[in-house]
Amino acid sequence: MVKVGAVGDIHSPKFLEDFRTALKSADCSKLDLFLFAGDLVLKGKVSNIEEVLDTLEENKIKCPIISCFGNEEYSNIRAEITMKAENRIKFLDDESTTIKIRDVNVGIVGSQGSLESPTSWQSRNIPNVEKIYAERIDKIAKILGNLQTDIRILLTHYPPTYKVLKGERKWFYPHVGCNRCEKVISSDRIDAVICAHSHLGIPFALVNNVPVYNVSLPATRKISVIEVSKTGSLDQYMVP
Numbered sequence: 516m517v518k519v520g521a522v523g524d525i526h527s528p529k530f531l532e533d534f535r536t537a538l539k540s541a542d543c544s545k546l547d548l549f550l551f552a553g554d555l556v557l558k559g560k561v562s563n564i565e566e567v568l569d570t571l572e573e574n575k576i577k578c579p580i581i582s583c584f585g586n587e588e589y590s591n592i593r594a595e596i597t598m599k600a601e602n603r604i605k606f607l608d609d610e611s612t613t614i615k616i617r618d619v620n621v622g623i624v625g626s627q628g629s630l631e632s633p634t635s636w637q638s639r640n641i642p643n644v645e646k647i648y649a650e651r652i653d654k655i656a657k658i659l660g661n662l663q664t665d666i667r668i669l670l671t672h673y674p675p676t677y678k679v680l681k682g683e684r685k686w687f688y689p690h691v692g693c694n695r696c697e698k699v700i701s702s703d704r705i706d707a708v709i710c711a712h713s714h715l716g717i718p719f720a721l722v723n724n725v726p727v728y729n730v731s732l733p734a735t736r737k738i739s740v741i742e743v744s745k746t747g748s749l750d751q752y753m754v755p
């Protein structure tokens with residue numbers, strides 16, 4: 516079992532104060548891993564990653580920190596944000612990494628994820644966005660399939676299911692999450708899914724017997740602390 520702290524949608528500086536409060540009230544001393552589920556900064560403002568890094572430092576987060584990108588980390592700022600955070604946060608953009616925690620190999624696949632249907636802004640501004648989203652689902656499945664670790668975590672910004680979207684406007688579901696992504700969620704290749712982006716959604720749902728956690732800060736108001744075990748073990752379902 517590994518103990519993971521997770522949060523997304525800080526949109527620094529918008530919810531930075533909430534992030535500070537959440538970190539102060541969480542017990543992060545025994546975390547094995549800290550995961551950000553994207554949208555650390557607001558609308559492409561790269562420099563605002565500094566406050567996030569300072570807040571981590573102030574709160575003495577010592578464990579490895581991994582992040583995927585959110586939709587507000589626009590593709591043209593990702594290299595810069597990766598560089599600014601490189602000593603502290605490892606960003607995964609449709610890729611995986613493996614970390615050894617005690618005697619357990621933990622694999623994390625990080626991706627912005629896909630939407631069922633692009634927003635109208637995305638359709639107007641991102642060429643081939645539908646194709647990008649469709650191809651990304653297969654890409655994630657492939658990366659997961661290649662990950663030969665004891666525990667496997669899928670970290671996406673967009674929820675890869677509608678099940679954690681309860682509370683969002685129903686007609687808007689296709690622009691907040693992706694139901695087609697459920698096909699990649701299976702207990703033989705994932706032990707936990709961690710996502711964000713749904714500010715009004717619920718924190719937990721099961722998809723094909725795999726726990727899916729929405730760790731969006733505006734939704735949870737806290738750092739979600741999740742104990743991840745091999746799928747099927749008894750202590751698997753921790754509602755954050």
Ligand SMILES: [Fe+2]
Pocket residue numbers: 554585586587672712
């Ligand atoms: Fe988002």
